[in-house]
Amino acid sequence: MSGSAKPRVLHIGDPVEHNHELYNRLATEFDFVRPATDEREREPFMKALKEKKWGDFHAIFRPFWNNGGEMGQWDHELISLLPSSVKVFASAGAGYNWADVDVLADHGILYCNGAAASSEAVADMAIYHIISVFRNLQWSQLAARSCDPDQFLEAHKFATMTACNPRDKILGIVGLGNIGYTIAKKAYACFGMQIHYQDLYRKTPEQESAVGATFHQSLDEMLGVADCIVLAAPFSGETLINAAKLSRFKRGSRLVNIARGGLIDEDALVAALEDGHLFAAGLDVHANEPHVHPRLAGMRQVNVTSHNAGGAIDTRIGFERLAMENIERVLTGKDAITPVNKHLLKVN
Structure with a gap:
């Protein structure tokens, strides 16, 4: 200049x-x-x-x-x-x-x-997916949209046996930046969830105290205790959640991704859901957008949206x-x- x-x-x-x-x-x-x-x-x-x-x-x-x-x-x-x-x-x-x-x-x-600028909207979408994977709402939504009375009655009677409230459950957040911390604040205030997180940088004691957060140096350690994992980390070109990582998840836990689809090996996720190691998943982002993995899209315990988390x-x-x-x-x-x-x- x-x-x-x-x-x-x-x-x-x-x-x-x-x-x-x-x-x-x-x-x-x-x-x-x-x-x-x-x-x-x-x-x-x-x-x-x-x-x-x-x-x-x-x-x-x-x-x-x-x-x-x-x-x-x-x-x-x-x-x-x-x-x-x-x-x-x-x-x-x-x-x-x-x-x-x-x-x-x-x-x-x-x-x-x-x-x-997107923290509020993305966090709201994460909360939507968190509610969905705990209450198994995708099953209910698909049954209602089918206009089939038998599917409606099946979901009405039996989906409740697979649903639970998120209150007091452990929410593990991968990446506690602007978006991750906003998710933590909402989940803590709305549901009284126990916030655990893993990040390259630890928050201040004051920030942790505000959401009752527990810091984990190791991702594997957090995967083993969380009832639901939310991915809120940036994508650097490397898959974060592969078959090895999925095996370390707490059995029957849930996974929500509002970050980038490439963070997850989607074939490995299908396998983990099919064998019951993971109970449910909520995915706003997908590895091969605009194409959604067909097997994930067909699962009634998988809630999928069209990369709309920040779309307000x-x-x-x-x-x-x-x-x-x-x-x-x-x-x-x-x-x-x-x-x-x-x-x-x-x-x-």
């Missing part, structure tokens, strides 16, 4: 929809450049970067999770073409498996996600606003609100 020229922001995706006042204010401070839709396809996008079509921009702004990603994976091939002037990449969405945040860090680029209008508005706020803070020398890879930068 030299002279009196405004810092430039590369805006990838559609125009903002909600936070117009904030965008207009930032447009007086920064020079927003928005590539056309056809320029966002991978080859034209990389060609434009090579030709420095958009000059030396200083930030990348992606306000929506469902557009602006037409160029595919942000990997070394693409990131290496970015000008050295880029300081921050702020995007909608909590997940970032589509961006190699370690490579961004190698190039001195701070990546900021939108997790804080409040989230969309928050994603858009948070991305802009992160960019403004970084380009004006302040700390980002939701940095993801700050710990990987050579100079923090």
